Amino acid sequence: MANIVAREEIYRLTNYSLSGGEVRSSLGFSVSTEKVTSETFAETWMICGVVNPLAKVTLREELAFVSEASRNSRRIAGLCTGAFVLGDAGLLHGRRVTTHWAFADALRTRCTSTQVEADRIFIVDGPVWTSAGLTAAMDLALAMVEKDLGSDLAASVAHVMVMHQRRTGGQSQHSEMLKMSPKSDRIQAALDFAQKNLGKALSVGDLANAAHLSPRQFSRVFQSETGRSPAKAIEHLRLEEARNMIERGRHSLATIAHETGFGDRNRLRDAFVRGFGVSPQSLRRTSRTGKGSVHSDDGDAVANG
Numbered sequence: 242m243a244n245i246v247a248r249e250e251i252y253r254l255t256n257y258s259l260s261g262g263e264v265r266s267s268l269g270f271s272v273s274t275e276k277v278t279s280e281t282f283a284e285t286w287m288i289c290g291v292v293n294p295l296a297k298v299t300l301r302e303e304l305a306f307v308s309e310a311s312r313n314s315r316r317i318a319g320l321c322t323g324a325f326v327l328g329d330a331g332l333l334h335g336r337r338v339t340t341h342w343a344f345a346d347a348l349r350t351r352c353t354s355t356q357v358e359a360d361r362i363f364i365v366d367g368p369v370w371t372s373a374g375l376t377a378a379m380d381l382a383l384a385m386v387e388k389d390l391g392s393d394l395a396a397s398v399a400h401v402m403v404m405h406q407r408r409t410g411g412q413s414q415h416s417e418m419l420k421m422s423p424k425s426d427r428i429q430a431a432l433d434f435a436q437k438n439l440g441k442a443l444s445v446g447d448l449a450n451a452a453h454l455s456p457r458q459f460s461r462v463f464q465s466e467t468g469r470s471p472a473k474a475i476e477h478l479r480l481e482e483a484r485n486m487i488e489r490g491r492h493s494l495a496t497i498a499h500e501t502g503f504g505d506r507n508r509l510r511d512a513f514v515r516g517f518g519v520s521p522q523s524l525r526r527t528s529r530t531g532k533g534s535v536h537s538d539d540g541d542a543v544a545n546g
């Protein structure tokens with residue numbers, strides 16, 4: 242898609258395997274590949290994951306190739322459980338990485354010298370990139386496009402791909418929108434409206450209008466479908482966006498408070514302490530040092546760094 246948007250061949254994609262030819266994937270379909278040789282070169286290697294990395298034993302020859310390829314390339318990525326291959330090839334020693342949340346503990350056990358952050362969309366540690374499960378690989382690839390070609394072209398690629406949201410690496414694998422997952426389009430429309438207007442004062446009436454319901458009916462249906470009151474849901478969406486902005490480190494806390502609808506730093510701080518048990522300043526410090534984690538009141542770990 243980056244080639245299409247840029248109207249030139251910037252990237253050339255090739256599937257490789259040790260033997261070449263058709264390779265049957267863990268999902269049951271075959272992939273056409275070229276055989277790797279001593280002269281095979283790529284600027285970027287992307288190692289795909291498998292459905293169950295614990296049941297797969299990577300061949301010694303594969304690991305030797307991955308290790309060698311990493312030394313002769315600009316970067317190497319472990320997509321989803323592909324991080325296990327990078328670990329087995331000795332590439333994750335002392336590095337910060339992520340993987341699908343369901344296999345994070347297993348990766349910690351297998352790679353004891355690696356800092357596994359289970360609540361990240363993707364992580365870049367020097368030339369080694371790792372992503373969370375499945376669609377997070379799209380966010381990682383888009384970040385590569387942004388690094389190579391700039392944010393404007395990456396934004397255009399995201400638009401062409403109809404990506405609802407460009408997720409940064411620091412975002413949680415467990416989003417507030419996914420937790421609420423309403424059953425009806427009307428409540429989803431209200432949540433979409435809220436997420437696009439977090440910097441504004443949002444009343445129940447505003448959300449009800451977006452859902453084409455009366456305020457009383459909206460409040461009842463919203464509580465039934467999400468398990469939360471509209472006010473609590475909006476606060477969680479604002480907290481999630483504020484946390485993401487703080488971890489990216491590009492804005493002052495006053496600006497973040499204004500853009501996420503908290504109004505001022507004091508209200509932002511009170512909401513953070515209530516929701517995460519720490520202040521925004523503490524989160525910013527741990528984000529900059531790359532150590533520690535905070536937890537939301539729903540029990541989800543938020544790794545920092």
